[in-house]
Amino acid sequence: MTPIFPARQGPRGGLRYPGSRISPVTIAATPATALAPDATDAFVRRHLRHNLLALGMDFGFFMVALSFAGQSTILPAFAAHLGAPNVVIGAIPALMTIGWYLPPLFVAGYTQSLARKLPFVVRYTIWERAPYLVLAAAAFTFAVPAPGVTLVLLLAMLLVIAGTGGVLMPAWMDVVAGAIPTTLRGRFFAFAGVGASLAGLGAGLVTAWLLAAVPAPRSYGLCFLLCALFMAVSYAALTSVRERPVPAGPSDLSMRGQLRRVPAILRGDANLAWYLAARACASVGTMAGGFYTVYAIIVLGAPAWQAGVFTTFMIAGKIVGDLALGWVADHLGHRLVLITGVVATVAGNALALLRPSIETLGVVFALLGVHFAANHVSGLNVLLEFAPSAAERPTYIGLGLTTVAPLAFAAPILAGLVADAWGFPAVFAAAGLFGLTALALLLGRVRDPRHLVETPLGG
Numbered sequence: 230m231t232p233i234f235p236a237r238q239g240p241r242g243g244l245r246y247p248g249s250r251i252s253p254v255t256i257a258a259t260p261a262t263a264l265a266p267d268a269t270d271a272f273v274r275r276h277l278r279h280n281l282l283a284l285g286m287d288f289g290f291f292m293v294a295l296s297f298a299g300q301s302t303i304l305p306a307f308a309a310h311l312g313a314p315n316v317v318i319g320a321i322p323a324l325m326t327i328g329w330y331l332p333p334l335f336v337a338g339y340t341q342s343l344a345r346k347l348p349f350v351v352r353y354t355i356w357e358r359a360p361y362l363v364l365a366a367a368a369f370t371f372a373v374p375a376p377g378v379t380l381v382l383l384l385a386m387l388l389v390i391a392g393t394g395g396v397l398m399p400a401w402m403d404v405v406a407g408a409i410p411t412t413l414r415g416r417f418f419a420f421a422g423v424g425a426s427l428a429g430l431g432a433g434l435v436t437a438w439l440l441a442a443v444p445a446p447r448s449y450g451l452c453f454l455l456c457a458l459f460m461a462v463s464y465a466a467l468t469s470v471r472e473r474p475v476p477a478g479p480s481d482l483s484m485r486g487q488l489r490r491v492p493a494i495l496r497g498d499a500n501l502a503w504y505l506a507a508r509a510c511a512s513v514g515t516m517a518g519g520f521y522t523v524y525a526i527i528v529l530g531a532p533a534w535q536a537g538v539f540t541t542f543m544i545a546g547k548i549v550g551d552l553a554l555g556w557v558a559d560h561l562g563h564r565l566v567l568i569t570g571v572v573a574t575v576a577g578n579a580l581a582l583l584r585p586s587i588e589t590l591g592v593v594f595a596l597l598g599v600h601f602a603a604n605h606v607s608g609l610n611v612l613l614e615f616a617p618s619a620a621e622r623p624t625y626i627g628l629g630l631t632t633v634a635p636l637a638f639a640a641p642i643l644a645g646l647v648a649d650a651w652g653f654p655a656v657f658a659a660a661g662l663f664g665l666t667a668l669a670l671l672l673g674r675v676r677d678p679r680h681l682v683e684t685p686l687g688g
Contacts, residue, residue, distance in 0.1 A: 272473040273408065279471060280408040285421040286466035292425035292605075294459035296432035297452045298361060299540050300325055301518045301597065303436065306536040307368070307449045308383065309523055311376040317384075319645025322519040323638050324384055326512070328391025330634035333399050334627030338487040341623045346400035347472040354467065357393040358460040360386040361453045368450030379446075398609075398630065399623035404472055406613050406622055411679075412559050414613075415566070418606045419555020426551060426598075429544040437537025445533065491628065500676055501615050505632050507670035508608075511567075512637040514574050514664030516644040517656050518597055521581065521590055524653045531587050542591040546573075546598025554606045562677035563607035563614070570603025571668045578661035582654050614678045 298304060305318050343349055364386055372379040409417050435455070439448045495502040522539055525531040550573075554566045577596035580589050609626060616625035640663075644656045 273410070276408070276471040276473075279469075281413075281417060283466050283470045284405060284408060285417065285424070287463050287470070288418070288421045289425040289428070290459050290463035290466065292422065293428045293432060294361075294456045294463060296425075296429035296540060296544065297436060297456040297459070298364075299536075299543070301543070301594075302522050302536045302540045303449065303452055304383075304387070305519050305522050306440075306526070306533060307446070308380060309526065310445050310449070310533075311372065311380045311383070313380055314645075315520070315523070315648045316642060316645035317380065318519060318523055319516075319641040319643075319648070320384060321387060321641070322516070323641040324388045325391040326641070327634055327638035328388050328393075329395045329398065330630045330637055332392060332395035332631070334488065334491070334624070334631035335484055336396050337399050337623040337627035338484060340399045340403065340627075341620060343400070345472055346403050347467075347470055350397050350400050350404065351464075351468055353393060354397055354464065357390045357397070358457065358464060360390050361457040361460060365450045365453035365457065368446040368453060372446035372449075395630070399626040402609050402613065402626050403622050404470065406619070407473060408470070411614065414610050415558025415563070415606050416555040418610065419551040419558070419602070422551040422555075422602060422605055423548055426544045426548040430541055430548075433537050433541035433544055435537075436540055437534045440537055441532075441534035487624070490624075491632070494628065498615070500674075500678065500681075501628075503670055503674035504611070504615070505629065507567075507667045507675055508629065509633040509636050510663050510667035510670065511571050511574070512633055513640040514571065514578070514660050514667055515597075515600065516640040516663075517578055517581065517653075517660040519641055520644065520648060520653055520656055521593055521597075524581070524585075525587055525590050528653060529585065529587050529590075535587065539590065539594045542594040543598040543601070546595030547602045548598075549595075550599035550602025551606065554602055558606050558610065562679050563611035564671065564675060564677040566603050566607040567611065568668065568671050570600045570607075571664055571671060573597070573599035573603070575661055575664040575668060578657045578664065582657040582661065585654075611678065 300322055304321050308318050308321060340346060340349070364383060367379050367382050405414065405417075432455070436452055439451050442448075443451060495505070522536050525535060525539070526533065550569075554569060557569075558566045573596040577593040577600075580596070581593050609629070612625045612629040613622055615629075616622045644660070647655050647659065
């Protein structure tokens with residue numbers, strides 16, 4: 230938040246450290262020499278603790294920032310306040326999805342040509358952070374006299390935010406893969422996520438108080454300002470990461486050439502193809518997430534401040550998911566984590582459909598938080614392990630995101646149309662069916678790439 234190789238070389242994300250004997254809570258405090266016994270990777274050993282802290286703060290504060298502008302809570306509520314119809318509310322996750330998912334494969338070739346990815350990320354990540362200041366200014370100034378213009382600006386800024394994130398995702402994940410070994414990455418994302426979620430619980434309470442005490446749209450403007458503040462702290466941490474230059478990938482491969490490799494990659498790795506199919510179905514299975522809050526407000530009569538309470542439930546679910554799933558990812562593999570996330574979304578849609586109430590939706594948001602935990606811990610990490618070499622990591626990150634972009638983009642918009650035509654329960658039912666399909670594929674067709682062969686030493 231992702232090659233044509235006839236012979237598999239095993240999970241390729243770094244050294245195999247003795248992570249199975251390391252307590253998660255002592256990762257950052259463990260001497261680097263204990264985590265990286267291979268003397269050939271002295272740079273990783275020397276800077277491991279520093280990079281765990283810097284990257285953890287970058288990721289953690291970024292996620293705290295998003296607690297004040299949640300895609301499933303605050304943003305839909307703000308759009309509803311501006312008078313947006315359901316199809317436009319559905320466009321919010323659709324725009325953000327297409328922004329995050331579509332660009333990575335198109336920029337993967339360029340990303341691979343960079344010996345150092347961090348300067349590229351630092352230079353352009355401003356464009357996924359500064360737009361929250363624009364949204365705050367809009368909420369304070371012309372949201373009341375011109376709600377339609379504000380709504381258009383909201384959608385435009387979200388596309389800029391997500392599009393920039395999509396362009397930078399392969400590079401940022403490559404920085405993470407080069408700095409943190411394979412058998413620590415699950416716990417890295419999990420414990421950074423726990424820290425962010427604990428802070429996010431406070432953010433949810435602050436958000437609920439703001440929405441109850443401050444008249445809209447000024448309350449939303451304050452939420453966006455707080456989001457921008459934590460984004461700035463995240464940026465400062467990112468700039469302190471220490472990156473080791475690595476041999477660049479092929480720089481003469483055009484974008485068209487990069488895209489033409491995709492069919493051969495999928496033909497040569499059926500396991501990857503089935504995983505991408507499951508990922509696509511799972512993304513459709515989450516299309517109801519942007520409608521839970523709107524359903525509560527419009528149909529169940531929940532007050533606007535309930536969006537902040539839902540945020541708190543969602544973050545609580547994510548904390549529980551992070552605490553459990555980080556260990557699972559590092560010791561048992563990412564497939565089991567992803568299965569858990571899909572089960573959570575299926576259960577959430579079933580509850581929203583069969584037991585509609587404000588109290589039940591609190592549980593639904595907690596399950597949505599478990600899904601987010603699974604996705605953050607393993608959604609991109611597993612793609613690093615599908616890649617047959619370090620140089621190809623950006624291509625596999627791009628492949629895992631871009632190939633599902635069209636379906637992931639269309640699903641929330643279609644969900645909005647379905648909600649207008651047949652009501653919210655129809656959306657919950659359709660999302661649940663796609664989630665069940667994803668679960669069947671993960672259980673019946675996909676094997677964890679880490680367990681296919683042994684992981685070699687070296688990154």
